[in-house]
Amino acid sequence: MASMERTFALHVPSSTENLALIREFVAAVGVQAGFSPKELGQLELAVDEACANVIEHAYGCDGTKEVTVRAMFDDDSLHIEVIDTGKAFDPGMIQQVEVGTLVSDRKSGGLGMRLMKSFMDEVHYHMVPGEKNELRMVKRLQKG
Amino acid sequence: MASMERTFALHVPSSTENLALIREFVAAVGVQAGFSPKELGQLELAVDEACANVIEHAYGCDGTKEVTVRAMFDDDSLHIEVIDTGKAFDPGMIQQVEVGTLVSDRKSGGLGMRLMKSFMDEVHYHMVPGEKNELRMVKRLQKG
Amino acid sequence: MANPFAITRSNEEGLSILALDGYLDAHTAPQFEKAVEAEFNAGRLKIIVECSHLTYISSAGLGVFMSFVEEIREAGGDIKICGLTPKVLQVFDILGFPVLFDIVEDLPAAIRKYAETPVKEI
Amino acid sequence: MANPFAITRSNEEGLSILALDGYLDAHTAPQFEKAVEAEFNAGRLKIIVECSHLTYISSAGLGVFMSFVEEIREAGGDIKICGLTPKVLQVFDILGFPVLFDIVEDLPAAIRKYAETPVKEI
Ligand SMILES: Nc1ncnc2c1ncn2[C@@H]1O[C@H](COP(=O)(O)OP(=O)(O)O)[C@@H](O)[C@H]1O
Numbered sequence: 001m002a003s004m005e006r007t008f009a010l011h012v013p014s015s016t017e018n019l020a021l022i023r024e025f026v027a028a029v030g031v032q033a034g035f036s037p038k039e040l041g042q043l044e045l046a047v048d049e050a051c052a053n054v055i056e057h058a059y060g061c062d063g064t065k066e067v068t069v070r071a072m073f074d075d076d077s078l079h080i081e082v083i084d085t086g087k088a089f090d091p092g093m094i095q096q097v098e099v100g101t102l103v104s105d106r107k108s109g110g111l112g113m114r115l116m117k118s119f120m121d122e123v124h125y126h127m128v129p130g131e132k133n134e135l136r137m138v139k140r141l142q143k144g
Numbered sequence: 145m146a147s148m149e150r151t152f153a154l155h156v157p158s159s160t161e162n163l164a165l166i167r168e169f170v171a172a173v174g175v176q177a178g179f180s181p182k183e184l185g186q187l188e189l190a191v192d193e194a195c196a197n198v199i200e201h202a203y204g205c206d207g208t209k210e211v212t213v214r215a216m217f218d219d220d221s222l223h224i225e226v227i228d229t230g231k232a233f234d235p236g237m238i239q240q241v242e243v244g245t246l247v248s249d250r251k252s253g254g255l256g257m258r259l260m261k262s263f264m265d266e267v268h269y270h271m272v273p274g275e276k277n278e279l280r281m282v283k284r285l286q287k288g
Numbered sequence: 289m290a291n292p293f294a295i296t297r298s299n300e301e302g303l304s305i306l307a308l309d310g311y312l313d314a315h316t317a318p319q320f321e322k323a324v325e326a327e328f329n330a331g332r333l334k335i336i337v338e339c340s341h342l343t344y345i346s347s348a349g350l351g352v353f354m355s356f357v358e359e360i361r362e363a364g365g366d367i368k369i370c371g372l373t374p375k376v377l378q379v380f381d382i383l384g385f386p387v388l389f390d391i392v393e394d395l396p397a398a399i400r401k402y403a404e405t406p407v408k409e410i
Numbered sequence: 411m412a413n414p415f416a417i418t419r420s421n422e423e424g425l426s427i428l429a430l431d432g433y434l435d436a437h438t439a440p441q442f443e444k445a446v447e448a449e450f451n452a453g454r455l456k457i458i459v460e461c462s463h464l465t466y467i468s469s470a471g472l473g474v475f476m477s478f479v480e481e482i483r484e485a486g487g488d489i490k491i492c493g494l495t496p497k498v499l500q501v502f503d504i505l506g507f508p509v510l511f512d513i514v515e516d517l518p519a520a521i522r523k524y525a526e527t528p529v530k531e532i
């Protein structure tokens with residue numbers, strides 16, 4: 001089978017209400033790409049975390065903005081882009097704190113980026129100041 | 145509650161494999177708009193029929209093109225647009241044949257547009273030659 | 289997701305039962321069409337389509353019923369439909385299928401229907 | 411769709427059981443947070459979170475466990491977790507939650523765990 005690229009995109013208002021639809025979208029694309037049920041769970045989670053961060057941090061919970069999720073796959077891998085037009089940030093400045101420390105400090109957050117990195121093969125932020133913020137993630141297909 | 149418009153969009157390759165995702169998308173938007181389970185079934189069907197027609201007729205089953213579904217709702221109604229860049233057609237030239245006649249003639253098709261019109265309050269085609277074909281449908285919310 | 293549509297075949301009192309599970313749309317209708325065609329070609333003409341696990345139907349699925357039923361009736365058989373959920377039933381209803389097909393509550397009712405009226409007269 | 415997440419409260423042998431159903435994400439986590447807070451405020455400190463019908467969890471849901479457990483343990487209680495499906499368990503696992511929380515097979519095991527080790531030592 002030739003390596004044919006397939007492209008999907010979803011645009012939704014920046015409300016946590018839409019995270020469930022975002023996960024359904026990612027799961028539907030992931031099934032077609034050929035991921036296992038376990039890997040689909042990982043994909044859904046990584047994209048959910050990325051979009052939840054956009055809604056909470058980039059848009060400061062303003063539900064009237066837009067979140068875009070683009071997905072492309074070929075025989076080798078699935079590429080995901082999460083795009084927003086909210087506040088940029090410097091991911092290099094975010095310290096990853098141990099879960100044990102988060103618990104001692106009674107923190108309820110700080111796990112999202114760790115989960116994305118755990119479950120995706122590549123995670124890159126790409127900010128275009130004043131225009132958009134883009135998070136690109138790649139998950140490779142296991143050849144079996 | 146003020147009438148706030150919410151906009152969603154989905155872009156998928158023009159393959160029948162994606163009809164299920166299109167229905168999930170429409171159902172998720174329809175739930176937020178406030179439609180009943182029965183009405184959600186009607187919405188899913190109308191949009192599925194529209195997209196199946198695009199895939200089969202406008203694109204001649206070429207799975208490498210794109211189908212776009214846009215959805216907007218406010219307190220009064222849900223607006224759906226199905227957009228393709230395939231062959232245009234003249235909906236006024238399509239004759240609606242009775243189901244009994246279709247059965248006698250052993251036809252397997254001819255029900256799609258009838259279903260859209262039955263379940264949506266408005267159905268309009270809008271063709272921009274050489275650019276795109278747009279099918280606009282409206283379903284009004286029952287005030288209870 | 290992996291198996292969005294499935295058909296289970298069985299026999300009861302000389303009737304062919306096709307139980308549908310999942311959704312029947314333009315993507316999965318060809319599978320249903322093949323199944324009905326296989327019954328017809330094997331001369332199993334008294335068909336019951338059991339739909340209690342059918343979650344969705346679009347015109348592509350309805351088209352399979354429309355395109356086969358005349359031929360099957362001419363050969364002395366029929367397609368009787370049972371177990372439709374309200375969501376799916378409203379689609380059959382709005383198109384006037386109840387005039388053209390025997391649509392009954394459940395499998396026992398479909399079996400009884402074959403005893404009463406082997407071929408629907410329309 | 412109408413009710414994507416629900417919590418059912420019950421009591422068994424002086425333990426507070428919160429059974430989760432549906433998905434626990436940034437949208438539904440506040441509901442779970444309120445439920446845990448209500449147990450804490452009512453002095454019902456021996457909590458079991460039963461997850462056999464939990465279909466999904468994201469960091470927003472995990473954050474509820476993280477932010478409450480210290481306070482509950484200092485007051486002599488605990489949060490024990492049971493019934494995780496493989497899909498949900500892999501999220502707890504990859505973050506190292508099994509070191510920080512008692513995670514057991516099912517409800518009877520969670521009840522036994524309270525008899526053995528009322529408060530997890532970490
Ligand atoms: N898309 C984003 N826009 C702005 N800031 C972000 C974004 N994603 C993450 N951050 C910052 O990085 C921090 C860590 O993110 P994360 O690991 O997901 O944990 P949490 O979101 O629970 O705080 C956030 O608290 C926030 O300051």
Ligand SMILES: Nc1ncnc2c1ncn2[C@@H]1O[C@H](COP(=O)(O)OP(=O)(O)O)[C@@H](O)[C@H]1O
Binds near residue numbers: 201231233253258
């Ligand atoms: N999007 C479209 N592009 C081109 N032709 C179309 C489109 N939608 C419908 N048609 C034409 O209208 C006819 C009737 O459509 P429909 O009622 O949906 O039944 P069916 O698709 O089963 O034939 C089709 O056979 C086709 O010729």
